[in-house]
Amino acid sequence: MAPKVKPLPGRSLPVMAFGVAILVHGGFVVSQMRQNATHAVESIPIYVVAEIIIGALISLFGSIGRFEPIRVPDAPKPSWDTLHTRHDFILFKGRSTSLCGFIEDRMQLPPNIPAGGGSSSTGESPVSSQNAE
Structure with a gap:
C-alpha cells in the first residue's frame, strides 16, 4: 500500500514574509550600490539578481493557496x-448569405458572368455536359 502524500499547505504567512524580506534586502543592496560612487548601477552583481529571483519564488510559493482538483462532472x-456540429461553419454560412446582397449592390460583375452567379456564359451547367457523354 502506497503512503498517503500530504497536499501542499495553503497560504503561509511566514513563508510569504520570508520571501518579502529577501526581496527587501535585495532592494536595499541595490539602493546602497547606487549611493556608492565607486560602483556603477549597470553592473548589478549576479548574487543580487539571484537573491531577488529566489525571494520572488519563495513569496510566490507562500502566497499560492491549496491546489483544488479539476472536477470533470x-x-x-x-x-x-x-456533438458533431461545427459552429464556425454555421456562422460563416449565415454571414455569407447576409453579405451577398450587400456585395452585389456595390461591386460590378465581370462582363461574361450573368447576374445571379451563373457558371458560364452559355447557360449550360457543367453537370449536364458531363452527363451527355
Missing part, C-alpha cells in the same frame, strides 16, 4: 445532436 455533457 461539473462540465456540461454535450448531447448527441450537438
Whole structure:
C-alpha cells in the first residue's frame, strides 16, 4: 500500500514574509550600490539578481493557496445532436448569405458572368455536359 502524500499547505504567512524580506534586502543592496560612487548601477552583481529571483519564488510559493482538483462532472455533457456540429461553419454560412446582397449592390460583375452567379456564359451547367457523354 502506497503512503498517503500530504497536499501542499495553503497560504503561509511566514513563508510569504520570508520571501518579502529577501526581496527587501535585495532592494536595499541595490539602493546602497547606487549611493556608492565607486560602483556603477549597470553592473548589478549576479548574487543580487539571484537573491531577488529566489525571494520572488519563495513569496510566490507562500502566497499560492491549496491546489483544488479539476472536477470533470461539473462540465456540461454535450448531447448527441450537438456533438458533431461545427459552429464556425454555421456562422460563416449565415454571414455569407447576409453579405451577398450587400456585395452585389456595390461591386460590378465581370462582363461574361450573368447576374445571379451563373457558371458560364452559355447557360449550360457543367453537370449536364458531363452527363451527355
